[in-house]
Amino acid sequence: MIVPPSDMLLKVLGGPHHTELVTSLFRLAQALLDADASVQVWACGAATGLTSASLGDLKPRDVTDRATDYPSIAALAGRLVRAYPERLNWYVCRFCSEDRGNTAQIAEVRTRPAARFWEHVQAADQMLVLGVC
Amino acid sequence: MADYLLIESNGPADGPAAARFVADAATLASQGAKVALLLIQNGVAGAVAGIDMGWEEFLSRGGELWVDRFSVRQRALADADLVAGARLADMDEVAKKLLTPGVRAVWH
Numbered sequence: 415m416i417v418p419p420s421d422m423l424l425k426v427l428g429g430p431h432h433t434e435l436v437t438s439l440f441r442l443a444q445a446l447l448d449a450d451a452s453v454q455v456w457a458c459g460a461a462t463g464l465t466s467a468s469l470g471d472l473k474p475r476d477v478t479d480r481a482t483d484y485p486s487i488a489a490l491a492g493r494l495v496r497a498y499p500e501r502l503n504w505y506v507c508r509f510c511s512e513d514r515g516n517t518a519q520i521a522e523v524r525t526r527p528a529a530r531f532w533e534h535v536q537a538a539d540q541m542l543v544l545g546v547c
Numbered sequence: 548m549a550d551y552l553l554i555e556s557n558g559p560a561d562g563p564a565a566a567r568f569v570a571d572a573a574t575l576a577s578q579g580a581k582v583a584l585l586l587i588q589n590g591v592a593g594a595v596a597g598i599d600m601g602w603e604e605f606l607s608r609g610g611e612l613w614v615d616r617f618s619v620r621q622r623a624l625a626d627a628d629l630v631a632g633a634r635l636a637d638m639d640e641v642a643k644k645l646l647t648p649g650v651r652a653v654w655h
Binding site for chain 2: 421422433434435438441442444445446448449451539540541542543544545
């Protein structure tokens, strides 16, 4: 595989239960895409769970608001990738996903070997690492 | 001139690391670098007036203090609550800065 060139590589570590990091990731990715930039997301560590297929399309039902559907993080990520098929690519670290039992991923993301991360860095003009393991 | 975008996501309640990050930013600014420091998530708590994170030194050396508007609103803070010299910034400004050639970005 040849990694498509991108203006920005966002490497993210950490899951949604830690902080607002994932919200910041989505906000920043959307702002970059709105600025016509091409973006790749590389999910490492607990962030490989963001696009786990086991999350399904919806969050568990809110018992105080049973009539409302809330999309899962995986559904939001898939929706964002589908909205920008030419300018957004989402990659998942194979080592980290296997280590955490997240091997079944949604169709919109691609699993990549950790040893190929350098190719993604090389393909990006700029890189920002968000969060820690 | 080196151009930096430093992003602090931790607040003063998370320990001393955020203040150290601000000190690093002030050092870079004092060496002639152009430095914008963005506070985001819990980091915006450090911009509340009365909390000493080393802003006077950072700002006096030419640093720019950006505070994420979304994070401020989420915490029910008002503009008047923020330290003098801080300015609210939206994510589109952050994206624009990141896409500026030569900018070095660090998230903490």
